[in-house]
Amino acid sequence: MNGLPKLNFDTMTPAEFEQYLPELFASSQGGMVSQNPRLKKFLAANPDCAALVSDLETIAETARSLFQPDQEPSDALWSKIADKLQQEPGDAN
C-alpha cells in the first residue's frame, strides 16, 4: 500500500482510514501518526479514529520502555556456560 502521497484523507471513511493505518504508522516520523498535518482535519472530524491512533501511539511508546531489561537469568547459568566453554575447541574459558 504505497499510494499514501496521493490520498485525500479529508474525504476518507474511518474504515478506509484503518486500511491505511499500518502504512501510516510505518512511514510517520517516530510512528507519530497524530502529528501528521495531512491528518489533522480527518482526526478532528473522527474522534473514534483519533482515539484509536492515540491508543496505538501510547502502546508503542510504552513498549520502548520495555527495552531496558528487568529480568535476569539464574546465578547458576554462567557456571553452566563456563562448563560448556571448556569443552569448546579453542578453549577460551
Add this chain to the structure above:
Amino acid sequence: MQTKPNSGLFKRNPPIAGEAEAIERAKNGDPDAFSKLYALHKRRVYTLCLRMLGNVSEAEDMTQEAFLHLFRKLGSFRGESAFSTWLHRLTVNLVLMHLRKKGLQLVSLEETINPSEEDAPKRDFGSRDPQLAGSVDRVTLERAVASLPPGYRMVFILHDVEGFEHNEIATMLECSTGNSKSQLHKARLKLRELLRQPEQLPVLESSREVTQ
C-alpha cells in the same frame, strides 16, 4: 513522509564502557573478558529470550545457546554495528530457529504467523471503542504482550521493543515487509483490546527482577 535515518536499535545501543576492550580480549581467548561480556549483556539477552518464548526454563536454555554461539562467532564481529545490535540479531535468529525446530518445521513462519480468527483483534466500526485511560504501565503492557498470539508477539517485540526495522524483521521471519507492518498493526490492536481489561490478563511466571 520521512523514514527513520538509522536503525533504531543502533541508536538505542550506545557503546558500553569497557566493552570494546573486553571484545578484543575475548577474541584473543581471555576467559575473564568473555565473562565480562556475559555480565554486561546477560539481562538483555535473557529478557529478549523470555519475551519471545514466554518460559523461564527455555529462556535460560536459549540464553546459554546465545552465549555459546557468541563465543564461537565472536571472531567474525567487525564492529560494523553496535555489539549489542549484533548480539541481539544473533539471539533472535537462534530463538526463531529453535521455534521452527519445535513446531514450525517445513512450514515458514509467514504461513503460521496469522493467528486464528478468535485471536485476531476485533474491530467494529459504528460502535464506539472505549479509549485507554491515557497511559499504560510497563508491567501491565508486559502481561498483555505475553498474552498475544505468537506471531503478533514476535513482530511486536522485534519492532516496538527491540527497535528492528520492518525490512530486518521481514528477513528474520522470512515474510514480506508488508506482512510485518500488517502483523505489527494487528498486534497493537490486539494489545489495545487486552489492555482495556487488565484484570483479565494472566500473571506472568515468577521471575527474578534486576536489582541494580
